[in-house]
Amino acid sequence: MxxxxxxxxxxQRKVILEELKKVKTHPGADEIYAMVRKRIPRISLGTxxxxxxxxxxxxxxxxxxxxxxxKRFDGTPENHYHIRCVKCGRLDDAPMEIETxxxxxxxxxxxxxxxxxxxxxxxxxSECAKGCL
Amino acid sequence: MxxxxxxxxxxQRKVILEELKKVKTHPGADEIYAMVRKRIPRISLGTxxxxxxxxxxxxxxxxxxxxxxxKRFDGTPENHYHIRCVKCGRLDDAPMEIETxxxxxxxxxxxxxxxxxxxxxxxxxSECAKGCL
DNA sequence: GTACCTGCAAAGCTTTTGCAACTGG
DNA sequence: CCAGTTGCAAAAGCTTTGCAGGTAC
Numbered sequence: 001m002x003x004x005x006x007x008x009x010x011x012q013r014k015v016i017l018e019e020l021k022k023v024k025t026h027p028g029a030d031e032i033y034a035m036v037r038k039r040i041p042r043i044s045l046g047t048x049x050x051x052x053x054x055x056x057x058x059x060x061x062x063x064x065x066x067x068x069x070x071k072r073f074d075g076t077p078e079n080h081y082h083i084r085c086v087k088c089g090r091l092d093d094a095p096m097e098i099e100t101x102x103x104x105x106x107x108x109x110x111x112x113x114x115x116x117x118x119x120x121x122x123x124x125x126s127e128c129a130k131g132c133l
Numbered sequence: 134m135x136x137x138x139x140x141x142x143x144x145q146r147k148v149i150l151e152e153l154k155k156v157k158t159h160p161g162a163d164e165i166y167a168m169v170r171k172r173i174p175r176i177s178l179g180t181x182x183x184x185x186x187x188x189x190x191x192x193x194x195x196x197x198x199x200x201x202x203x204k205r206f207d208g209t210p211e212n213h214y215h216i217r218c219v220k221c222g223r224l225d226d227a228p229m230e231i232e233t234x235x236x237x238x239x240x241x242x243x244x245x246x247x248x249x250x251x252x253x254x255x256x257x258x259s260e261c262a263k264g265c266l
Numbered sequence: 267g268t269a270c271c272t273g274c275a276a277a278g279c280t281t282t283t284g285c286a287a288c289t290g291g
Numbered sequence: 292c293c294a295g296t297t298g299c300a301a302a303a304g305c306t307t308t309g310c311a312g313g314t315a316c
Contacts, residue, residue: 046307049307116255129246
């Protein structure tokens with residue numbers, strides 16, 4: 001049922017991957033577009049996007065801040081963790097206390113002035129888990 | 134320099150807040166729009182967005198998946214944590230090992246089938262911290 | 267040769283904004 | 292009264308997609 005995909009290593013794909021491996025920060029698609037354009041001036045933004053998807057599927061790269069990019073709103077203003085269903089996108093509160101020591105731990109090794117953290121669990125909600133049986 | 138804001142509790146604002154407090158999950162703006170429209174049919178989406186911003190500022194609600202909603206890409210496919218600068222949006226790897234026990238901990242209290250987690254620290258990068266002096 | 271890719275441009279979505287009319291305090 | 296709000300519609304991002312021509316293998 002899954003169509004087999006024979007991915008080709010085109011020049012565009014290769015350069016995108018190289019540029020992405022080269023930098024330490026995590027550029028957005030537009031920044032990648034700018035970097036790659038220095039080497040392939042006529043590449044299109046669409047090509048960049050399509051290749052980022054393919055490279056993610058191939059596990060060559062990682063897409064951060066995935067799935068739904070739309071914002072969600074929470075009626076309870078206190079900080080707390082969330083748990084998200086990969087299948088249906090549902091978002092619930094995670095039944096767990098805030099782990100403040102995580103910030104202490106990272107502070108020892110970074111030069112950022114850490115002011116907070118966000119933790120999100122990923123899984124299948126009880127509804128969607130049924131379908132996985 | 135900061136202009137004083139005298140926020141009014143309009144009917145729209147009130148209903149949006151009520152509806153948001155009412156639900157357990159975390160709806161997106163479009164869902165909130167749908168919920169509120171049942172009570173105020175002629176409310177506009179723009180009003181919903183503007184009020185969500187105001188309510189966030191007033192700390193009445195919380196905006197999840199904040200700041201940059203644009204995706205970012207990472208050349209290293211292994212899972213690791215990130216640290217984000219609130220000021221400039223820069224994203225770096227957090228120098229810290231994966232805390233696998235976090236998942237074990239939350240599994241005890243949730244009916245989700247947990248498959249992973251994402252942790253992101255928030256702070257000021259060394260560049261932006263300079264400006265805070 | 268042909269399935270996979272590319273560039274280009276148009277379309278899609280979510281979110282923001284300009285504006286004139288309206289309203290809470 | 293009048294700064295803050297609203298509805299409407301247009302604009303503004305970022306991302307996806309249709310298409311016809313190109314290319315890796």
